[in-house]
Amino acid sequence: MFEQFDLDSELLxxxxxxxxxxxxxxxxxxxPKAMTGKDILASAPTGTGKTAAFLLPIAQHLLDYPRTKPGFPRVLILTPTRELAIQIGQDSENMTKLAKIKTGVITGGINYGSHDDILNSTTDILVATPGRLLEYIENEQFDAREVEILILDEADRMLDMGFRETINRIVGEARWRKQTMLFSATLEGAGVIRFAKEVLTEPEFLTSNPSRKEKAKIHQWLHxxxxxxxxxxxxLNILKQQEVERAVVFANKRETVQYLSGKLYAEELPCVWLEGKMLQDKRNKAIERFKRGEIKVLVATDVASRGLDIDDISHVINFDLPRKVDIYIHRIGRTGRAGAKGTAISLVEAHDMPVVAKIExxxxxxxxxxIIEELRPKHKEARVTSRKAKVKLTTAQKKAKAKKQTKKKLKRVNAKS
Known part of the structure; x- marks a missing residue:
C-alpha cells in the first residue's frame, strides 16, 4: 500500500x-530511495507507473521543505516530446491538487506569450521540453539556479533526438540542485549510462521486474x-477487422503519414495524424479526438511513440519498421498498457529483415x-540468419542476462573515465 512510503495525507x-x-x-x-535524497538511475518498461514513481517523492519533498519566498520552480522535469510534457503536467496536477503545489508546462510549438504566467509567477514544478526552456534561459527569462530536484525522463529518447548538448547546458544551469533522477525505458547501448555518469552522483541503480499483472501482454507478429x-x-485489410478498436499506425516520414491519411479517408476509414511540424494546438486537438474515441485510428511519426498515455489502444501497426530496436520497443509499448492485452503488427519488406533479426x-x-490469404505475398521472405534469435531463454535467464550486461556496461564506462 502507498501508506508504507510515509506520504502526507493530501498525497495519499x-x-x-x-x-x-x-x-x-x-x-x-x-x-523509498528517492525520498532519501539519493540520485537515481532507473529503467522500467513503459506503462508500469514510472511517472508516479518520481512525482510522489518530489511532491513530498516540496511539502517537507515549504517555499520561504516566491521564485522560479524548485523541481524541473525534462521530457523529449511535447505530448509527454503535457501528460506529465496533467498527472502532476492530479497528484498534487490537494497539496497546493503549482505545476507549469513549457514546450515548443506554442506562442511565447502563453508561458508568461509560468515565467512571471511562482511555480513549484516545471515540466519542459529542452529546446524551448533553453531559449528562455538564454534570454534570461528563466533562472534554473533555484532547481532543487532535476528529473530527466525518457533520457534515451532525448539523446536519440539530439538533445545531449541542450540538456548538458540546462544541467549546468541547475548545478546547485540537491538531487537528480534519470529514467529510461531501455538502457540499450553505452550512451545512456555514459550520460548518466556525467550528470548523476553516486546514483542508486534500479531496474524493475514488473509482476505478471503489470507486464504488457502484447501479441506480436509480422506480415x-x-x-x-x-x-x-x-x-487497410487489418484496420477494417472488427477487433481493431483503437489503433496507432507508425510511419518513419511525415510524407508517409500524409499519404496514408489520404488513403484511409478514401477507404472511409477516418483518422487523425501527428507529425513533427504540426502546430501544437492541432496536435493537441488530434490527440483529444483520438482519446475521446471520436476517431479510432491515429497515424503518426515517432513524435507520438513517447508520451501517448492512452490505456485502451488495442493495436499498434508499424507501417514502416523503425531502424532501431529501442524505437520498436517504445512504439509497441503504446498498447498492452497497465497489464492489458495488446497487439503489435509489423509490415515488413525485404530490406527490413536485418532489423527484424535485431528485434528477435x-x-x-x-x-x-x-498471412492474409487474399493478400498472400508473391516473394519469399528474405532470410537473415540469427542463431541468437532462435535461443529460448527462461524468464529467470533473461533477467540474469540483462543484469549481467548492464553491470558490464557500467564497468566499461567506469574504466574509461
Whole structure:
C-alpha cells in the first residue's frame, strides 16, 4: 500500500482518488530511495507507473521543505516530446491538487506569450521540453539556479533526438540542485549510462521486474510485403477487422503519414495524424479526438511513440519498421498498457529483415509470420540468419542476462573515465 512510503495525507488522498491501489514494482523501488535524497538511475518498461514513481517523492519533498519566498520552480522535469510534457503536467496536477503545489508546462510549438504566467509567477514544478526552456534561459527569462530536484525522463529518447548538448547546458544551469533522477525505458547501448555518469552522483541503480499483472501482454507478429502498395493493402485489410478498436499506425516520414491519411479517408476509414511540424494546438486537438474515441485510428511519426498515455489502444501497426530496436520497443509499448492485452503488427519488406533479426535477438524469440490469404505475398521472405534469435531463454535467464550486461556496461564506462 502507498501508506508504507510515509506520504502526507493530501498525497495519499489524491492517489486514492486516482484509483491507485497497490504500488507497481518501479514505484516500490524508486519512491523509498528517492525520498532519501539519493540520485537515481532507473529503467522500467513503459506503462508500469514510472511517472508516479518520481512525482510522489518530489511532491513530498516540496511539502517537507515549504517555499520561504516566491521564485522560479524548485523541481524541473525534462521530457523529449511535447505530448509527454503535457501528460506529465496533467498527472502532476492530479497528484498534487490537494497539496497546493503549482505545476507549469513549457514546450515548443506554442506562442511565447502563453508561458508568461509560468515565467512571471511562482511555480513549484516545471515540466519542459529542452529546446524551448533553453531559449528562455538564454534570454534570461528563466533562472534554473533555484532547481532543487532535476528529473530527466525518457533520457534515451532525448539523446536519440539530439538533445545531449541542450540538456548538458540546462544541467549546468541547475548545478546547485540537491538531487537528480534519470529514467529510461531501455538502457540499450553505452550512451545512456555514459550520460548518466556525467550528470548523476553516486546514483542508486534500479531496474524493475514488473509482476505478471503489470507486464504488457502484447501479441506480436509480422506480415511480409512485396512492396509499398502491398503494405497499404495489408494495412487497410487489418484496420477494417472488427477487433481493431483503437489503433496507432507508425510511419518513419511525415510524407508517409500524409499519404496514408489520404488513403484511409478514401477507404472511409477516418483518422487523425501527428507529425513533427504540426502546430501544437492541432496536435493537441488530434490527440483529444483520438482519446475521446471520436476517431479510432491515429497515424503518426515517432513524435507520438513517447508520451501517448492512452490505456485502451488495442493495436499498434508499424507501417514502416523503425531502424532501431529501442524505437520498436517504445512504439509497441503504446498498447498492452497497465497489464492489458495488446497487439503489435509489423509490415515488413525485404530490406527490413536485418532489423527484424535485431528485434528477435533482443527479445530472444522469433516474431511469428502471418498471412492474409487474399493478400498472400508473391516473394519469399528474405532470410537473415540469427542463431541468437532462435535461443529460448527462461524468464529467470533473461533477467540474469540483462543484469549481467548492464553491470558490464557500467564497468566499461567506469574504466574509461
Amino acid at each position: 488522498a489524491c492517489v486514492k482518488e486516482l484509483g491507485y491501489k497497490k504500488p507497481t514494482s518501479i514505484q516500490e523501488l524508486v519512491i 511480409i510485403a512485396d512492396d509499398s502498395q502491398h503494405k497499404v493493402n495489408l494495412l 535477438r533482443y527479445q530472444n524469440e522469433r516474431l511469428p509470420r502471418r
